[in-house]
Amino acid sequence: MSGATASLRALAAVSAGGLAVLMLAVMAGIVIGEAPLPLSAVLEVLSVRLFGADTLLDPIDAGIIWNYRLPRTLVAASCGAALSLSGLVLQSLVRNALADPYLLGVSAGASTGAVAVTILGVGGELIEHFRRCLCRCGAGLSDRRAAGARGGRRGGADGAGGHRRVAAFQRADVLFIAKSANAEQARGIMFWLLGNLSGVRWPDVTLAVPIAVLGFAACLIHARALDAFSFGTESAASLGVPVRRVQLVLIGAVTLMAAVMVSLVGAIGFVGLVIPHAMRFVVGVRHFRLIPATALAGAVFLIAADIVSRMLIAGQVVPIGVVTALVGAPGFAIILIRNRARA
Amino acid sequence: MKLVAQGLGWKAAGRAIVQGVDLDLVPGETFGLIGPNGSGKSTLLRLIAGLLPRAQGQVWLDGTPLHRMPRREIARRIALVSQHADTTETLTVRDAVELGRTPWLSAFSPFSDLDRQIVDDALDAVEMRHLAGQGWPSLSGGERQRVQIARALAQRPRLLILDEPTNHLDIHHQLALLRLVAGLDMTVVMALHDLNQAMGCDRVGVMQGGRMVACGRPADVISTALLSETFRVGARILTDPADDSLLYRFHMLENDG
Numbered sequence: 257m258s259g260a261t262a263s264l265r266a267l268a269a270v271s272a273g274g275l276a277v278l279m280l281a282v283m284a285g286i287v288i289g290e291a292p293l294p295l296s297a298v299l300e301v302l303s304v305r306l307f308g309a310d311t312l313l314d315p316i317d318a319g320i321i322w323n324y325r326l327p328r329t330l331v332a333a334s335c336g337a338a339l340s341l342s343g344l345v346l347q348s349l350v351r352n353a354l355a356d357p358y359l360l361g362v363s364a365g366a367s368t369g370a371v372a373v374t375i376l377g378v379g380g381e382l383i384e385h386f387r388r389c390l391c392r393c394g395a396g397l398s399d400r401r402a403a404g405a406r407g408g409r410r411g412g413a414d415g416a417g418g419h420r421r422v423a424a425f426q427r428a429d430v431l432f433i434a435k436s437a438n439a440e441q442a443r444g445i446m447f448w449l450l451g452n453l454s455g456v457r458w459p460d461v462t463l464a465v466p467i468a469v470l471g472f473a474a475c476l477i478h479a480r481a482l483d484a485f486s487f488g489t490e491s492a493a494s495l496g497v498p499v500r501r502v503q504l505v506l507i508g509a510v511t512l513m514a515a516v517m518v519s520l521v522g523a524i525g526f527v528g529l530v531i532p533h534a535m536r537f538v539v540g541v542r543h544f545r546l547i548p549a550t551a552l553a554g555a556v557f558l559i560a561a562d563i564v565s566r567m568l569i570a571g572q573v574v575p576i577g578v579v580t581a582l583v584g585a586p587g588f589a590i591i592l593i594r595n596r597a598r599a
Numbered sequence: 600m601k602l603v604a605q606g607l608g609w610k611a612a613g614r615a616i617v618q619g620v621d622l623d624l625v626p627g628e629t630f631g632l633i634g635p636n637g638s639g640k641s642t643l644l645r646l647i648a649g650l651l652p653r654a655q656g657q658v659w660l661d662g663t664p665l666h667r668m669p670r671r672e673i674a675r676r677i678a679l680v681s682q683h684a685d686t687t688e689t690l691t692v693r694d695a696v697e698l699g700r701t702p703w704l705s706a707f708s709p710f711s712d713l714d715r716q717i718v719d720d721a722l723d724a725v726e727m728r729h730l731a732g733q734g735w736p737s738l739s740g741g742e743r744q745r746v747q748i749a750r751a752l753a754q755r756p757r758l759l760i761l762d763e764p765t766n767h768l769d770i771h772h773q774l775a776l777l778r779l780v781a782g783l784d785m786t787v788v789m790a791l792h793d794l795n796q797a798m799g800c801d802r803v804g805v806m807q808g809g810r811m812v813a814c815g816r817p818a819d820v821i822s823t824a825l826l827s828e829t830f831r832v833g834a835r836i837l838t839d840p841a842d843d844s845l846l847y848r849f850h851m852l853e854n855d856g
Contacts, residue, residue, distance in 0.1 A: 263709060483694075484698055486698070487685065491684045496669075496671035496672075496701055497701070498669070540694075
């Protein structure tokens with residue numbers, strides 16, 4: 257009994273700590289920027305907006321905080337959490353260390369759709385194109401399922417070739433469409449390819465935050481099931497996991513999270529790959545710990561990446577995908593090398 | 600637990616791997632499954648556990664059809680240790696054994712003291728408790744095999760299915776495993792390659808070309824005729840003077856190769 261109480265208390269302490277870290281990161285995301293704002297101003301705006309307190313604050317500062325920095329930071333946090341959770345769940349289900357929404361083509365498929373809309377406009381051509389994109393996404397999914405099934409027999413880190421092929425296909429597709437774009441459209445396309453948080457406003461927050469929270473809950477409920485997948489799908493089934501249903505629910509949740517986030521901020525790569533692996537080092541491989549840690553680290557990481565993208569070159573915003581790639585590409589290499597060493 | 604199977608069959612790529620197998624497991628017995636490579640032993644074991652899609656035939660557990668039972672209910676009754684279960688995750692030995700409690704825990708129910716005790720007992724049973732904190736990649740093949748068996752024991756099943764459990768094990772741990780299995784208060788079905796080990800089972804079934812060609816007490820079933828026909832080896836049967844148990848010494852058939 258006392259053991260259970262103690263572990264509950266520990267759980268509450270860890271959750272409170274995690275929330276505190278998240279709040280600090282959000283605060284940092286609001287305070288740091290081209291026009292640095294004092295923390296007191298941020299707190300004042302929040303208290304005005306949330307509790308209806310009186311204020312004598314400069315309306316421009318208040319506008320920057322409430323209408324720009326806060327929604328941007330909240331969306332960054334949601335995206336970071338959602339994308340890294342997507343990566344984690346795909347890695348566990350497919351049993352492939354290199355699985356990630358970006359590499360598996362989920363993000364690329366979403367980008368293709370977005371770029372097609374930008375250039376082709378809405379029309380028969382577009383619908384035909386969209387249909388082909390969907391087919392390709394389907395191919396990616398079934399490829400992935402097949403890789404999962406194979407993994408069940410012999411712990412395979414081999415399915416990734418197919419996924420990367422699908423992703424590369426869609427990249428080529430994007431480039432093909434982009435060739436026919438004018439300069440104005442091209443700027444818009446760069447947004448989808450490399451990610452951008454500049455246009456984020458409150459309506460985006462009301463979509464991103466609930467999706468991230470729901471996705472997090474869906475993953476956490478399946479934490480035990482995901483643990484059971486460590487020895488493959490057959491082993492999971494023999495441990496009482498309804499494999500097909502869990503796969504459907506989780507792949508659905510992952511696809512939804514990745515698609516929503518890409519539609520809001522473009523395709524941001526490497527978050528789903530690097531964050532879960534880093535967290536495995538820190539908290540181990542059990543999903544009950546790994547899922548919250550990954551969500552938190554992903555949120556903090558993307559807020560930090562957003563800050564860096566705003567501060568790296570004075571007067572310019574570097575696409576956030578460039579910043580995540582700067583961290584992610586070496587991380588990707590390390591994971592590849594470690595995997596080879598183990599194989 | 601009573602398990603009845605009728606007309607079990609399974610095809611892969613159009614080829615029948617197992618066909619028309621009937622099986623009736625007596626509660627508490629140790630049933631050995633023997634047969635040459637590719638005779639369908641592993642597939643039959645997975646059919647009994649209800650793990651293969653598009654299976655032919657029917658399995659009943661205590662009178663309930665297996666396909667009507669939720670996976671969790673099956674996993675509380677049947678545990679399987681397959682030959683190829685491996686992972687690239689850096690789980691510890693204890694993590695891997697704790698997976699055995701999965702069918703008994705809901706999404707949020709915490710690990711109780713009882714669960715912890717069951718995991719400790721399972722680790723003790725396979726002499727792996729001193730390595731509980733070790734990471735999976737550092738384990739030898741035999742150690743991994745013993746952890747898998749501990750994981751199955753932590754499931755507290757009533758039917759334990761083992762696919763060549765003595766594979767990878769040194770002779771001490773082979774004998775320890777067979778003694779452990781003999782002392783378990785549950786029904787055990789295991790595929791074995793060592794026919795001398797199969798002699799210790801209550802009953803054996805002989806698989807050949809996907810069919811069960813013989814089934815019964817080991818001394819009745821395992822004959823020199825069966826050995827030359829099914830396994831393509833000759834054998835001399837020796838008697839151990841210490842306890843009058845029968846031993847086989849194998850040799851290639853004269854007209855072979």
